[in-house]
Amino acid sequence: MSIYLPIAELSVNIFLLLSLGGVVGFLSGMFGLGGGFLMTPILIFIGIPTNVAVATSANQIVASSISGTIGYWRQGLVDFKMGGVLLIGSFFGSILGVWIFSRLVVLGQIDTVISILYFALLTSIGLIMLAESSQVIRDRIRRKTVKRKIHYHNWAHKLPFKMKFYKSKLYISAIPPIIIGFVIGILSATMGIGGTFILIPAMIYFLGMPTSKVIGTSLFQIIFVTALVTLLHATTTFAVDAVLAFFLIIASVIGAQLGVLAANKLRGEEIRALLAIIVLGVATKIALDLLVEPNEIFNISVIRALF
Amino acid sequence: MNLKIFLFIELLILFFISSASALVIGSDEEEIYIDANFSGKNLLVFGAFYSDPSQARDNKSDILIEVVGPTEDVVIRKKESFFGFWLNSKSVGFNDVPGFYYLSSTSEITTEFLDENNIGLLNKKDAQLIDWSALNIDWGNIKNEKEKDSFYAALIRTKESKDLYRQVNGEIDIIDGNLFRSYIEIPNTVPVGQYRVNLYLIIDNKISNEYSYNFIVTRVGIEEAIYSFSKNYPLVYGLISLVIAILIGWSGAEVFKRFRKV
Known part of the structure; x- marks a missing residue:
């Protein structure tokens, strides 16, 4: 059974969409990742135009991050003040990001730029995850326990405009979180991702936030970044496909909850290594599409009159 | 059956009015609605034709059906290799290009005939010879004629690959020697707007009669409502x-x- 997507302007099998949403949701629930970094490239692989894939992914991440934030918020693990400061940067970052995006659409370079960005992103995530999970597996085999530092002190503590973040027990400058938020905003708007996998390490290592508060806070700020990105895309690139988003959201919210349940029962490292291999596979496919000579070197795009 | 009878009566009337050749057209619709489940509708074009009885009976007569869709503006981009990466480089903007073009004939029509009568845009070998004067083209920084031709060819090829440009022959059924019927496939990717159907009766490689009418393609349904909203x-x-x-x-x-x- 297939359904016609009004903005993407093509028909897609409904079960393909539901299983894609479900699997990506499951992985994101399991690892606490947004899943946008897998959703967008896979949507492009199944033939969804790049701009629609990016804008619709942002809309889908709004749903999955709300779902996730509620759980952390109930446990008191969201630092709203830190989230708010990050958002100041994200606000300007996403406006710049959508502007860059629409310029690239006009220049006809959006597909290439998105492919290169995704290749770089997925390759680094895949390699880091693979290295980390295989390290943990090796340590477990050798029955070694690794001690981890809880608090980092660095240059972020020496800048001006210092603020108190009671929940995170921090007294740091507002500049680093604003810069981090700005970068996340640009990435979110151009790539259709929440940016958790960049945000979480940045919050731990640059801001020195306690690990327990990091995931909830990042999810909280991602709700607003992706919501803003959705609105900006809806009004400037007209690329948000509500029908596509609806099916992805339904499946990913269910998948995410099952992923959280599964995370408690399954051992993380092996699955993380498997995810790393999937991520590297997607990266390889993107690279091949860029490097192999296409059958048709010309492509056509109809300029839609906006009325 | 009623249809055939009706056409025959008309044909007989025409026969009495004039002894010259005649062409009468019927069409089953004036409006085509495309919804989400639309998987390509077959537009029925039918009619009757009558060759000039003063001519020898074995003279070759052909029917040519041309369907021209509403115009649209397109950009054709060419990928080129930069250090191993295939990136979009040059682009040409074609304005007022037909969004849909279909040419069908009872038997194969020669290029010379189409050229002489200014019909067709699909089969010309020398692209620069086509009457593209109706098009408003933004060549950007492309000056080379050969390269321009490659863009013309690419425009037609990419449209053909989406079934939006087609040229066929032998898809028109002739019934009883004087009635014709053809189903024209309209894919669900066609642009909305006004379409023009031109029919030609060709006798001895000359256009003997022609007839035109319009129909409209409209998108309907919840998906269309979402799109326009x-x-x-x-x-x-x-x-x-x-x-x-x-x-x-x-x-x-x-x-x-x-x-x-x-």
Whole structure:
């Protein structure tokens, strides 16, 4: 059974969409990742135009991050003040990001730029995850326990405009979180991702936030970044496909909850290594599409009159 | 059956009015509605034709059906290799290109004939010879004639690959020697707007009679409503998309919270 997507302007099998949403949701629930970094490239692989894939992914991440934030918020693990400061940067970052995006659409370079960005992103995530999970597996085999530092002190503590973040027990400058938020905003708007996998390490290592508060806070700020990105895309690139988003959201919210349940029962490292291999596979496919000579070197795009 | 009888009567009337050749057209629709489940509708074009009885009976007569869709502006981009990467480089903007073009004939029509009569845009070998004067082309920095031709060819090729440009022959049924019928496949990717159907009766390689009429393609259904809403009220559309995401995200968390407690 297939359904016609009004903005993407093509028909897609409904079960393909539901299983894609479900699997990506499951992985994101399991690892606490947004899943946008897998959703967008896979949507492009199944033939969804790049701009629609990016804008619709942002809309889908709004749903999955709300779902996730509620759980952390109930446990008191969201630092709203830190989230708010990050958002100041994200606000300007996403406006710049959508502007860059629409310029690239006009220049006809959006597909290439998105492919290169995704290749770089997925390759680094895949390699880091693979290295980390295989390290943990090796340590477990050798029955070694690794001690981890809880608090980092660095240059972020020496800048001006210092603020108190009671929940995170921090007294740091507002500049680093604003810069981090700005970068996340640009990435979110151009790539259709929440940016958790960049945000979480940045919050731990640059801001020195306690690990327990990091995931909830990042999810909280991602709700607003992706919501803003959705609105900006809806009004400037007209690329948000509500029908596509609806099916992805339904499946990913269910998948995410099952992923959280599964995370408690399954051992993380092996699955993380498997995810790393999937991520590297997607990266390889993107690279091949860029490097192999296409059958048709010309492509056509109809300029839609906006009325 | 009624249709055939009706056409025959008309044909007989024409026969009495004039001894010259004649062409009469019927069409089953003036409007085609495309909805989400539309998987390509067959547009029926039918009619009757009558060769000049003063001519020898074995003279070759052919029917040519041309369907021209509404115009649109397109950009053709060419990929080139930069250090191993295939990137879009040169682009040409073609304005007022037919969004749909279909040419069908009872038997194969020669290029010379089409050229002489200014019909067709699909089969010309020398692209620069085509009468593209109706087109408004933005060549950018491309000056080379050969390269221009490659863009013309690419325009036609990419449109053909989407079934939006087609040239066929032998798809017109001739019934009883004087009636013809053809089903023209309209794919669901066609642009909306006014379409023109031109019919030609060709006798001895000359256009003996021609007839034209219009039909309209309209998109309908919930998908079309969503599409036009997203263009007309983008902010409201964006907000609704957000509200849907928020509600499903929220209720998902609530439903599973209860489920987990049980």
